[in-house]
Amino acid sequence: MATAGEVFRRSLTETVGQVCDDSSSSSELHVLAVDDSLVDRKVIERLLKISSCKVTAVESGTRALQYLGLDGERASVGFNGLKVNLIMTDYSMPGMTGYELLKKIKESSVLREIPVVVMSSENILTRIDRCLEEGAEEFLLKPVKLDDVKRLKDFIMKGDGKDGGETRILKRKRLDDYASLSSPSPSVACDASSPLMPSSSPSARSSKRAKLRNKD
């Protein structure tokens, strides 16, 4: 009977899936989410799980560094042996801010390769600038949407965030997308209220700033 065969095949796939689970070459991304707000942790966790990512959510930068083993021998490997492929951190947290966490990660020779995304409910340009300059891949305005997560996931899956060139290509492409929507003005002024942007999207701004920086 076809039904029995289907059931057998399904359970076999599940078993194989489990065996491959702890491999770093697994198709599932492992994301470390850092946020002091329990509501936000739950939401980001759900967004990531829906996007087929494994999630570890912690409430502080200190806990994040502990998890990453910055003080230990095993870098970028969590307690359960899963490599962290992406770190998403809130900016404003008591104790260690997301910015300080970002700095510590980028200063670490073993952790700096992990892409870091900073999230904030406040759209402050100096904040965005500072994070991008420190090496953040992206700055997301809260509330984070499913589209944001999907876009991040695609980006990470393509180049593992290691290729700086690819980062520039992605950001430049998004900038072009916005440009094609409105008037074809080539000028990219260092101005938040640039008419180039149809909406004041911080991710668009972040890509604009990245492009400016890359020109230097």
Place this chain on the structure above:
Amino acid sequence: MERSPLLRQVAHQRQTLFDEGLLDEQFVRLEELQDRTNPNFVEEIVTTYYQDTSRLILNIEQELERRPLDFGRLDGYMYQFNGSSTSFGAKKVKAECSLFREYCRAGNGEGCMRTFQQLKREYATLKRKLEAYFQLARQARLTQTASPPG
């Protein structure tokens, strides 16, 4: 197949929450994250939101009794309140949070206290109406599972 009166009531009550400006599209996004594998996601978030915010309300109340007022601390608490409310989609509550923070920045204690009272009123209204809505929705789910699909 026509919707049962109960389902129509649930839909109507839900729509009212948006029409009255209590909730914004973030709440809709949360609803969209709920599915068969996670059927209680929205209610979990609601519970977490209440836990978060009731703690903050107590903290703010205590702070507002201090003399002189520590606007820095007040703003800090309200920042968290605003953050949770934003992630939840509590539109009116969020607006009061923003107003409160403006008064903090201006060092206006009276404005803070007045706004906080308003915020608590909005918050209580939201809680009451959400509870009524979820209760009705639960009722509807029960009657749905009781009667097999036609």
